[in-house]
Amino acid sequence: MSRSLRAFLMSDIEGSTAHWASQPRAMDETVSALDRTVGDVVSAHGGDLLKARGEGDSHFAVFALATDAVLAGCELQDRLSQPIETVDIQARIAIHVGEVDAIADDYYGTAVNQTARLRAAAHGGQLVASHVTALLAEPSIADRVALRSLGYHRIRDFPHLEEVFQASRLGDDRSFPPLRIGETHGPALMAITVIDICGATTAVGEMSEVTVIALHREWAASMRALGDAHRATIVKTLGDGCVAAFEDPLDSLAFVQAFQQEAAAQGFEIKAGIDVGRVELTDGEILGTVVYRAFGLERAAARGEIALSPLTRQLAGLSGSGESPGPLDS
Structure with missing residues (x-):
């Protein structure tokens, strides 16, 4: 055999x-x-x-x-x-x-x-x-x-x-x-994650084009690899960040925390937003109102913050509205 x-x-x-x-x-x-x-x-x-x-x-x-x-x-x-x-x-x-x-x-x-x-x-x-x-x-x-x-x-x-x-x-x-x-068939209930690398625009402005392209490739490869490791259904890179969809909010949170650690090792901070809702995934795109809500959470988040919607907190087992999820235990 x-x-x-x-x-x-x-x-x-x-x-x-x-x-x-x-x-x-x-x-x-x-x-x-x-x-x-x-x-x-x-x-x-x-x-x-x-x-x-x-x-x-x-x-x-x-x-x-x-x-x-x-x-x-x-x-x-x-x-x-x-x-x-x-x-x-x-x-x-x-x-x-x-x-x-x-x-x-x-x-x-x-x-x-x-x-x-x-x-x-x-x-x-x-x-x-x-x-x-x-x-x-x-x-x-x-x-x-x-x-x-x-x-x-x-x-x-x-x-x-x-x-x-x-x-x-x-x-x-x-x-x-x-x-x-x-x-x-039809829309699925998923945890939508949006990540942005803080200060990336300023940082890359001081780098050569070759270095910027190499850094973007490294970030994209890291996001996709971590997405695979944490069972992402889809990871779509956007500039220096990404939007991703997960069946389990805990996988979504673990994905963000893992990338947060990798970014920190390079001297960067991230901010992120996670919300749960019904989406349609087609042609490599994530479609649905929850995508806009997740982007809104990310934009409102402070540097280093992972902003979770109330439903995400409930499903992830985080009780306090002010509770902020920390990095994964090593």
């Missing part, structure tokens, strides 16, 4: 049960043609089709690269946009990347289950991809494939809100209904 990183493509036919019930013989021919088409496309893009994992009209393919998986998915949807046999079928396709165990020419692990959950959220004719898939593939295929964020969704077997992308050839303007997420 060996563990490896792989890109997984899963597909199935939307509404296949009704097709089988009404046109069983035609569906036999159509699915046979589909098997050949999927096999040809997967092979052309360097993937392996695991027939043992395909159930009925579904298919399971494995690729070494996310780029190849996305290109294969796009080509497959292109081919299926025209009837391949007498039954007009539409496939739901999902792609995800993760670590799995390879056992006897098969793959097992959470990433496989997550790919299946993602496929269940798609519509016929639609190709969806996880955040990590889009992140890995986009630099290599931006001139051929459009990856459009469909927002953040709570999908079964994914540990946190997952940003889902729709992949399509450039120029393909097909649109689809909202993902089949059920009760998890």
Whole structure:
């Protein structure tokens, strides 16, 4: 048994049960043609089709690269946009990347289950991809494939809100209904954090352009790394600060305190604001009234202060209205 990183493509036919019930013989021919088409496309893009994992009209393919998986998915949807046999079928396709165990020419692990959950959220004719898939593939295929964020969704077997992308050839303007997420679709209640580095504008004015760029890169990398460490759903850098969203206010507070310590080590102070409310996360943006409230708290905060809304204090277990959260215990 060996563990490896792989890109997984899963597909199935939307509404296949009704097709089988009404046109069983035609569906036999159509699915046979589909098997050949999927096999040809997967092979052309360097993937392996695991027939043992395909159930009925579904298919399971494995690729070494996310780029190849996305290109294969796009080509497959292109081919299926025209009837391949007498039954007009539409496939739901999902792609995800993760670590799995390879056992006897098969793959097992959470990433496989997550790919299946993602496929269940798609519509016929639609190709969806996880955040990590889009992140890995986009630099290599931006001139051929459009990856459009469909927002953040709570999908079964994914540990946190997952940003889902729709992949399509450039120029393909097909649109689809909202993902089949059920009760998890729509705005989410999140802790929104705004951080500003105090005195940064004055400080960088005395630095060379090269030093300023290097410092900004360092701050941005630190914010993103701390965001990952404290389970941020999204961290968006803004100049010398950031706005971030968390499912848990305690994670939000720990994130600010951790960055406060890193900034202090460089001789800088920060101020921050945290509020909790309903937001919509889409196209890398955080949308909602609570964002304005968090920015208002940050602007009103004193140097070195982390300003919390009353609801944030309540959820974080800070009782006194004048209580100010201190840095994390080392």
